[in-house]
Amino acid sequence: MSERSPTACLLVIGNEVLSGRTRDANVQFLATRLGEIGIPLREVRVIPDVREKIVRTVNEVRAAFDHVFTTGGIGPTHDDITSECVAAAFDLPWEPHPEAWARLDRHYAPGEFNPARQRMATMPRGATLIDNAISVAPGFTIGNVHVLAGVPRIMQAMFESLAPRLQGGPPIASRTVHADGVMEGRIAEGLAAIQSRWPALDIGSYPYYRMGGGGVALVAKGVDAEAVEAASRDITALLRAIGGRPVPGEPPV
Amino acid sequence: MSERSPTACLLVIGNEVLSGRTRDANVQFLATRLGEIGIPLREVRVIPDVREKIVRTVNEVRAAFDHVFTTGGIGPTHDDITSECVAAAFDLPWEPHPEAWARLDRHYAPGEFNPARQRMATMPRGATLIDNAISVAPGFTIGNVHVLAGVPRIMQAMFESLAPRLQGGPPIASRTVHADGVMEGRIAEGLAAIQSRWPALDIGSYPYYRMGGGGVALVAKGVDAEAVEAASRDITALLRAIGGRPVPGEPPV
Numbered sequence: 161m162s163e164r165s166p167t168a169c170l171l172v173i174g175n176e177v178l179s180g181r182t183r184d185a186n187v188q189f190l191a192t193r194l195g196e197i198g199i200p201l202r203e204v205r206v207i208p209d210v211r212e213k214i215v216r217t218v219n220e221v222r223a224a225f226d227h228v229f230t231t232g233g234i235g236p237t238h239d240d241i242t243s244e245c246v247a248a249a250f251d252l253p254w255e256p257h258p259e260a261w262a263r264l265d266r267h268y269a270p271g272e273f274n275p276a277r278q279r280m281a282t283m284p285r286g287a288t289l290i291d292n293a294i295s296v297a298p299g300f301t302i303g304n305v306h307v308l309a310g311v312p313r314i315m316q317a318m319f320e321s322l323a324p325r326l327q328g329g330p331p332i333a334s335r336t337v338h339a340d341g342v343m344e345g346r347i348a349e350g351l352a353a354i355q356s357r358w359p360a361l362d363i364g365s366y367p368y369y370r371m372g373g374g375g376v377a378l379v380a381k382g383v384d385a386e387a388v389e390a391a392s393r394d395i396t397a398l399l400r401a402i403g404g405r406p407v408p409g410e411p412p413v
Numbered sequence: 414m415s416e417r418s419p420t421a422c423l424l425v426i427g428n429e430v431l432s433g434r435t436r437d438a439n440v441q442f443l444a445t446r447l448g449e450i451g452i453p454l455r456e457v458r459v460i461p462d463v464r465e466k467i468v469r470t471v472n473e474v475r476a477a478f479d480h481v482f483t484t485g486g487i488g489p490t491h492d493d494i495t496s497e498c499v500a501a502a503f504d505l506p507w508e509p510h511p512e513a514w515a516r517l518d519r520h521y522a523p524g525e526f527n528p529a530r531q532r533m534a535t536m537p538r539g540a541t542l543i544d545n546a547i548s549v550a551p552g553f554t555i556g557n558v559h560v561l562a563g564v565p566r567i568m569q570a571m572f573e574s575l576a577p578r579l580q581g582g583p584p585i586a587s588r589t590v591h592a593d594g595v596m597e598g599r600i601a602e603g604l605a606a607i608q609s610r611w612p613a614l615d616i617g618s619y620p621y622y623r624m625g626g627g628g629v630a631l632v633a634k635g636v637d638a639e640a641v642e643a644a645s646r647d648i649t650a651l652l653r654a655i656g657g658r659p660v661p662g663e664p665p666v
Contacts, residue, residue, distance in 0.1 A: 184437070237604055351490055
């Protein structure tokens with residue numbers, strides 16, 4: 161087998177996702193991009209804007225994963241407490257960051273850089289800024305924790321500015337085959353045999369449903385691209401053997 | 414204050430969300446419905462199809478929350494291991510459930526109720542079935558853990574069949590006001606004062622962005638409906654005081 165991939169955990173911080181007000185749009189983006197750069201996402205937690213909960217969770221996951229990403233809670237209002245909670249988790253002073261302070265001071269009209277906005281320039285001591293090309297107020301990295309905005313457009317810009325600093329492992333190869341009209345229960349046994357033949361790969365089975373019938377999409381993933389190709393050929397043969405018509409790729413939406 | 418609301422945690426089980434292949438569609442539905450029936454969702458975890466991880470997480474969250482809901486991993490394929498992991502978490506035998514077995518046996522043509530499909534009728538001993546009006550194979554409740562399908566349409570049907578059995582707390586009242594052109598940094602101080610005046614409520618501030626400018630949506634939530642109304646009036650007054658034009662409700666999408 162290959163070298164071990166570094167792992168990532170995402171903390172989505174915010175009552176609005178837990179109340180159903182907002183549908184999270186950040187998990188899928190980060191899952192995809194982290195996979196591409198070889199830092200697979202292994203867990204996501206969505207937690208409320210509650211100080212003790214954030215501090216405890218940050219400390220739990222930063223010990224368990226190579227990288228922790230947070231989204232949300234870094235704006236100027238009273239419910240934006242991510243930054244001070246991360247400082248508390250690291251037992252570091254939460255204090256004005258000179259460069260963040262200077263950027264925001266330049267950005268606002270005279271008199272508009274008020275105490276609420278100054279909170280956005282207040283960070284754990286020693287934080288490294290993550291640029292925000294959209295709305296100026298930066299995110300930051302402290303230790304293995306990367307603190308990003310919750311607004312998707314801003315989060316994505318921050319992530320792309322951070323990504324070149326992250327050291328990824330080998331990229332994950334992936335092959336998908338789908339077949340209309342095939343039910344999981346008919347291929348399950350054969351698919352389990354393929355998984356046993358390729359223990360280093362993840363073989364996933366995902367039924368889909370749509371007007372006029374559905375089918376199943378089968379995904380082989382792993383760092384060994386040749387093994388992924390071979391497993392994908394096994395999957396194709398399995399689908400043909402039960403009379404299915406395998407087609408490479410995901411089913412059309 | 415009122416009686417304490419029971420709490421809920423959701424476990425989304427599946428590699429496909431963590432790889433970015435699938436965008437979760439279940440969190441928002443369950444967050445909304447659980448809020449409506451007075452069992453607010455307090456945490457979500459997305460975890461992979463890994464036995465030890467599922468067992469450990471189920472045991473951790475079932476001790477910490479009144480209700481745990483799981484989605485995903487109850488189909489017939491080798492990567493569907495939620496049911497056996499929940500049995501292991503409770504240290505219960507995982508065995509054929511007579512009623513589930515009978516339903517599936519009736520559903521499939523003779524000879525088609527194969528070993529893979531029989532796994533969908535295998536459950537922790539003592540499980541109570543959750544009906545599946547869409548595709549027959551039931552979910553189940555064991556202790557305070559409710560095991561649902563991952564396919565949104567099926568999960569929703571299961572939840573609605575389960576909901577009448579759940580004992581909710583007082584419903585959560587909510588009022589939203591939004592104002593175009595208002596930036597969070599201008600109201601943050603006044604909003605913090607409103608939060609202090611109504612400590613039993615959750616006052617949330619959510620900026621929005623769209624072509625031609627954005628604004629901010631402010632949400633007051635809590636079990637005391639009169640307090641929510643009063644806080645919403647305070648918020649409206651705050652927005653007017655800085656020259657904004659507050660409008661009830663969420664901003665149009």
